[in-house]
Amino acid sequence: MCVTVHSEDTIALVEINNPPVNATSQPVRQGLMRAIAQVEHDPAIRSAILICAGRSFVAGADIREFDKPPMEPHLPDVALALEAATKPWIAAIHGAALGGGLELALSCHYRMATATAKLGLPEVTLGLLPGAGGTVRLPRLIGAPQALKMMASGKPVEAQVAHETGLIDAIVLTDLRAETLEFARTHLTDPLPVALSKRSVPDHDPDALEQQIRKIIAKARGQKSPKAVCDALRTAVLSDATEALAAERRLFLKLKSDPQSKALRHIFFAERAVGKDLTKRAEPRPIETIGVIGGGTMGAGIAAASLLAGFRVALIERDGGALTSGMERVRKTLAGSLQRELITQSDHDTFIDALNGSTSYDGLSQSDLIVEAVFEDMDVKRAVFTELDKVAKPQAVLATNTSYLDVAQIAQAVEDPPRVIGLHFFSPAHIMKLLELVIPPGADPSAVATGAAFGKRLGKITVPAGVCDGFIGNRIMSAYRRECEYMIEDGALPAQIDETMRNFGFPMGIFEMQDLAGLDIAWAMRKRRARTRPASERYVEIADKLCEAGRFGRKTGRGWYLYDGNTAQVDPEVTTLIEAEAARKNITRCSFTQDEIMDQILLIMQREGQAILDEGIAARPDDIDVVMVNGYGFPRWRGGPMFMSKV
Ligand code: CAA
Ligand code: NAI
DSSP states (O other), rough: OEEEEEEEEEEEEEEETTTTTTTOHHHHHHHHHHHHHHHHOOOOOOOEEEEEEEESSSSOOOOOGGGGGGOOOOOOHHHHHTOOOOOOOOEOOSEEEEEEEHHHHSSSSSEEEETOOOOEEEEGTTTTOOOHHHHHHHHHHHOOHHHHHHHHHOOOOHHHHHHHSSSSSSEOSHHHHHHHHHHHHTTSSSSOOGGGGGSOOOOOOOHHHHHHHHHHHHHTTOOOOOHHHHHHHHHHSSSSHHHHHHHEEEEEEEEHHHHHHHHHHHHHHHHHHHTGGGGTTSSOOOOEEEEOOOOOOHHHHHHHHHHHTTOOEEEESHHHHHHHHHHHHHHHHHHHHHHHTTSOHHHHHHHHHHEEEEESSGGGTTEEEEEOOSSSOOOHHHHHHHHHHHSSTTTTEEEEOOOSSSSHHHTTTTTOGGGGGEEEEEETTTTOOOOEEOOOOOHHHHHHHHHHHHHHHTTTEEEEEETTTTTHHHEEEEEEEEHHHHHHHTOOOOHHHHHHHHHHTTTTTTHHHHHOOOOOHHHHHHHHHHHGOOOTTTOOOOOHHHHHHHBGGGTBBSEEEETTTEEEOOOHHHHHHHHHHHHHHOOOOOOOOEEEEEEEEHHHHHHHHHHHHHSSHHHHHHHHHHHHHHHHHOOOTTTOOHEEEEE
């Protein structure tokens, strides 16, 4: 029985127990319908508490049911039945009340939550909108602007904020069950609060709301659900609840069968499945102190991410000046988190105290996991590993943040190579969710498990990858970047390719991205590889020629584009260079449509993805999608390149 009813005096405790997250699967909905009827018909019961077993209140509809035909009773009907109850219902919330879970709570007469509870309507992130009355009841409770903010962002709010906005009636400080029972007893004789759908939406400024809607739609970049949320909210504000509920249902069903929602559900489950067995094969080693070598862009970011996750950090730089700059970078990141109120002043001070800088490798002697983030150069990295091997604890795990280099070759620089892994972070390392865990052949499973446990503590999505040039993500990116360069030689222009990628849903195109990252890094890599590049391979020299002219991208004000402050402009000089290169190679330039460009990019991504799978570099196609979506701006609502090849 996943819904049980048990009485405490005159109060019924209706408990949902449907692990892992109490999703409203069909048996739960059916159980709730029975419980609602039981509470209504039992004269001894005067009030009911909706409470959940396990780690959380209801975290939403059962997403796995969305691909099956709908089964009665439907959640909106459960919500209506709850709302129509003639005895007071109180939602007792702990953990997360999300989606359909919050909608059930909104149909209760009162809501209480523990101080650590989170409440939200994340449906938009699954390509949906709240489908059980949320778009209608929430604005009637907390006002249209606030409701729209929650529904369009999908971000849950903390109990404190929920209390301030009126979403919950009280915060429970000690015992949820006991305090809610007490609350129920106190309110037994109160008149039943008016059901939310019978209330009117509080006054708001309609112009400001329209402006809020315009901003949401502009940000959606091709995703349909944010607009649907706005449409539903408008109806909820302008129409009566019955009409608005029917409109919400129609929109929900339409979105549920849309490929965008299918893609977003795919990526939701892919992110949860990735790397699941990494910590199961071996026990992770205990880690408290993280060593970081190199305080540049990545090292400082990795240090900040580690501090924010509660680790002690030893940061090593090559000289005093570089150390001062590196420490300053870390401090600036922490100050930024404080300023954005992501951490408290006391957390901030604790993190600063947990940071130690040194120019001597001896500073690493207490580290349990050491991440190297020095220049992308095999000789430099090997020299660093040889040095750190002398001071590191024998059980410490050693990791490199290399973007492309052979981790197995780096590992050969230490006495015990199996303790070396790759931890490939993405910039900015304290923000980007993706972490590629590169596993060289023969790596110690406990070193791998430690890397995975570290990723988890940092809140990263950790994707296992084998050793090859660029692992999963950079290898695919190199392949399609090369293809884009072929296309510009053959007749397209960078601005056309960038526009195509943006229209597809990428935040920026490949050329804009290169300008942002700096063209010099990839140039150095190409020069390094020049000796081993097969003579038969087509090679486009345009990017090299840009670099030879000192055009390194945004940082030099010129790259693929010309920059006026932050604004990129097409540079006729670059167009001339492209045309001259094509002419030099006797290429007759032809025109490309946006569809042709995007099809080609996708084809190359999928082809490289398949090669990566065939070589065992990635474990599953879904892992590749997770990498491309979380590290390379592939539009989430398209599910990833490998998913697209299947549909
Ligand atoms: N349906 C089905 N399974 C779900 C689920 C859901 N709504 N939410 C989580 N799960 C599953 C996960 O797939 C995972 O399963 P496995 O262990 O088999 O991999 C398990 O529950 C635990 O999930 P997490 O690993 O994510 O656990 P967590 O503790 O890190 O996070 C959570 C818990 C915050 C609830 C998170 O799982 C989450 O955000 N879930 C989705 C919430 C959501 O989007 N709800 C809205 C659903 S749509 C809806 O409700 C429509 C409507 O209006 C009717
Ligand atoms: P960076 O040039 O900003 O920083 C490198 C730092 O290493 C410098 O501060 C330098 O002083 C320090 N350093 C060099 N030799 C050292 C030594 N022997 N001992 C201690 N410190 C030393 O470089 P960035 O961008 O941080 O890259 C570092 C590594 O991370 C590279 O391997 C790079 O490929 C990789 N990477 C970079 C990403 C990026 O977006 N920049 C993304 C992912 C990985």
